[in-house]
Amino acid sequence: MVSGLLVISPMALTNQPPTNININNNIYIYSISMNNNSYRYQLERYRGRGSRYTCPQCHRKQSFTRYIDTYNNNIYINDNVGKCNRLDKCGYHYTPKQYFTDNPWKSEGWLVGQSHRENNQQTTPKPQPTTITPLPRWFMERTLDGDSTYRRWLCRTYGTQEAHRICQDYHVGGCDDHVIFWQVDIKGRVRTGKIMAYDEATGRRCKGEGAVIDWVHASMRREGLLPEGWELTQCLYGEHLLSERPSSRVAVVEAYKTAHVGAILMPWMVWVAVDSMSGLTAERLRPLKGRDVVLFPDEGKGYQMWSEKIAAIAAEVGFSYRISSFMEGRESGADIADLISN
Numbered sequence: 584m585v586s587g588l589l590v591i592s593p594m595a596l597t598n599q600p601p602t603n604i605n606i607n608n609n610i611y612i613y614s615i616s617m618n619n620n621s622y623r624y625q626l627e628r629y630r631g632r633g634s635r636y637t638c639p640q641c642h643r644k645q646s647f648t649r650y651i652d653t654y655n656n657n658i659y660i661n662d663n664v665g666k667c668n669r670l671d672k673c674g675y676h677y678t679p680k681q682y683f684t685d686n687p688w689k690s691e692g693w694l695v696g697q698s699h700r701e702n703n704q705q706t707t708p709k710p711q712p713t714t715i716t717p718l719p720r721w722f723m724e725r726t727l728d729g730d731s732t733y734r735r736w737l738c739r740t741y742g743t744q745e746a747h748r749i750c751q752d753y754h755v756g757g758c759d760d761h762v763i764f765w766q767v768d769i770k771g772r773v774r775t776g777k778i779m780a781y782d783e784a785t786g787r788r789c790k791g792e793g794a795v796i797d798w799v800h801a802s803m804r805r806e807g808l809l810p811e812g813w814e815l816t817q818c819l820y821g822e823h824l825l826s827e828r829p830s831s832r833v834a835v836v837e838a839y840k841t842a843h844v845g846a847i848l849m850p851w852m853v854w855v856a857v858d859s860m861s862g863l864t865a866e867r868l869r870p871l872k873g874r875d876v877v878l879f880p881d882e883g884k885g886y887q888m889w890s891e892k893i894a895a896i897a898a899e900v901g902f903s904y905r906i907s908s909f910m911e912g913r914e915s916g917a918d919i920a921d922l923i924s925n
């Protein structure tokens with residue numbers, strides 16, 4: 584059960600020095616590092632007033648000590664991860680362990696946990712038919728209980744039951760109140776996740792400050808958690824649903840939210856999104872081979888671009904299609920979600 588792979592692959596995947604990887608048995612490295620807070624994560628030593636901060640709970644200045652990561656240049660884990668010095672009056676204490684439980688995608692070593700788990704299930708690595716290296720599925724699953732402003736908007740607008748169904752079908756995750764739209768391909772491989780901020784009241788994307796748009800793979804790359812040379816290959820958003828409903832008509836839209844709204848209001852079609860106007864390519868649409876496809880481009884530029892491109896793509900991939908005229912004459916830039924959800 585425990586093989587050499589266990590030790591080799593974590594190192595290969597994360598480039599961690601061997602000292603960090605002390606796995607002899609069924610323990611994930613990330614739980615090792617979380618439990619070993621006393622070694623790796625420490626409260627910052629007092630180095631004058633500059634090393635004490637305003638407490639996020641009681642807001643007292645210079646009474647908050649943050650945790651540092653001693654394995655990583657003593658950087659702070661997060662501004663709010665630390666301990667208030669006013670033990671009786673405030674008592675705020677947010678530990679690294681709690682933080683990484685709340686924000687699993689920020690926890691170093693989760694990739695190691697994945698490879699460990701895979702190695703338990705199979706002793707020989709499966710040959711990859713393509714060069715696609717998926718992200719760990721269990722990691723996505725850990726975010727699926729996460730709440731987000733987007734999810735609350737979905738609940739309020741369409742009811743808890745429908746919202747729940749959509750979030751399950753599409754693997755909608757949450758982290759720090761941001762929504763994570765996971766791209767899972769037709770073979771169930773997790774390609775990446777798009778992290779976005781929405782206004783809870785309007786269901787519109789936040790703009791300006793606070794509108795954090797990030798990708799899970801980009802975040803992992805910054806943390807050094809991806810193997811060298813790892814390249815993103817996006818897939819259709821909702822692509823995994825195609826194999827579950829092989830004979831349903833397929834609706835193609837640009838935005839993830841539009842796919843959700845469509846799936847709620849016209850559930851007889853499988854709704855997939857291409858992420859951006861320029862995401863309509865033969866490569867991305869390859870899984871639509873043999874399907875009956877309706878495109879719902881956004882009004883304006885999107886409509887024009889898709890109309891020009893689709894004939895060649897459909898011929899190359901091999902699917903029948905029509906472009907919905909639903910959006911014609913609508914406000915420029917509007918999408919079907921704007922119309923059918925109002």
Ligand SMILES: [Zn+2]
Pocket residue numbers: 638639640641642643667668669673674675
């Ligand atoms: Zn405090």
